[in-house]
Ligand SMILES: C[C@H](O)[C@H](O)CC(=O)C(=O)O
């Protein structure tokens with residue numbers, strides 16, 4: 001019988017971007033930021049949506065903040081994306097499966113959240129909302145038990161995390177001590193041979209700047225077709241590209257299966273950032289679609305689901321390197337042998353300095369120094385919600 005206080009209240013907030021950065025909705029940045037500068041996307045076949053991802057609405061959702069308060073006043077929280085529609089789902093649908101319940105019932109609560117929404121959910125926004133609640137629940141549990149989340153997950157298997165950086169300046173990432181640099185792909189199939197050559201020229205410039213041993217990767221953000229991805233992989237292999245990421249639509253399991261067979265020997269095929277749940281990842285793993293899966297713990301179903309996804313990958317000797325998600329990833333990665341390094345998203349506009357990934361929403365968000373980080377051992381995820389930001393609760397009950 002658990003001695004924990006019961007859950008009293010679940011609250012969902014949205015955050016107005018005050019212009020200092022998108023926080024969990026990291027694509028919600030101002031003009032001139034590298035993350036919105038002519039990046040290849042599935043929408044780039046329409047010239048009017050090619051230059052900026054904000055032009056087609058990449059930032060419409062915004063951040064979701066979930067708070068879960070226990071009867072003794074202790075509050076756990078999490079931030080992810082999903083904004084107002086996710087806040088609606090949390091308050092109007094999911095909260096009922098938590099309020100009045102024992103916070104240690106993570107499995108039962110997850111199961112009820114997922115199967116009660118399955119008829120309109122399964123992936124995307126609804127699983128984002130479930131992930132936010134699940135992360136807030138793990139944060140609350142950690143605070144009630146006075147343990148960091150990584151300890152509740154079985155404990156750290158290494159002393160510190162090692163990071164690669166995602167951003168437009170791998171040369172700067174190298175100077176800052178990262179083990180590799182993942183570059184956004186700037187040109188997709190609609191920009192033809194000229195675009196392909198520009199992509200390769202950028203890679204070559206970074207290879208020359210970074211030297212032969214530094215990892216360089218391309219993030220293709222679902223923008224390519226199989227033919228283009230295969231050509232890019234073959235040409236980029238000559239320049240030592242380590243992996244080609246999310247080249248195709250997340251729904252095209254067959255395409256990924258073919259790409260993995262066609263990619264040059266030694267080049268890794270990675271994907272999964274926009275995949276969700278154990279069932280989605282089972283498809284990627286059983287169809288042998290990739291060498292590394294990249295679930296985002298704030299989108300794939302939270303920690304409770306990532307435990308299952310990670311175990312499946314481990315059994316198949318596939319690495320699991322989560323996408324972004326700051327502390328929510330770090331607490332998981334440090335506990336798993338098949339997650340030997342982590343991603344750090346460079347949120348400085350020029351990708352040339354290390355700033356907190358979810359700024360300004362978290363207080364105490366740790367950042368890598370010299371490409372390394374010891375995961376803080378404060379209770380829960382070890383961060384606090386910045387209450388100076390404009391929080392708004394649209395569906396208060
Ligand atoms: C750089 C990518 O287009 C995207 O914004 C981030 C991402 O996919 C990743 O960090 O991985």
Ligand SMILES: [Mg+2]
Pocket residue numbers: 219221245246273323
């Ligand atoms: Mg990516």
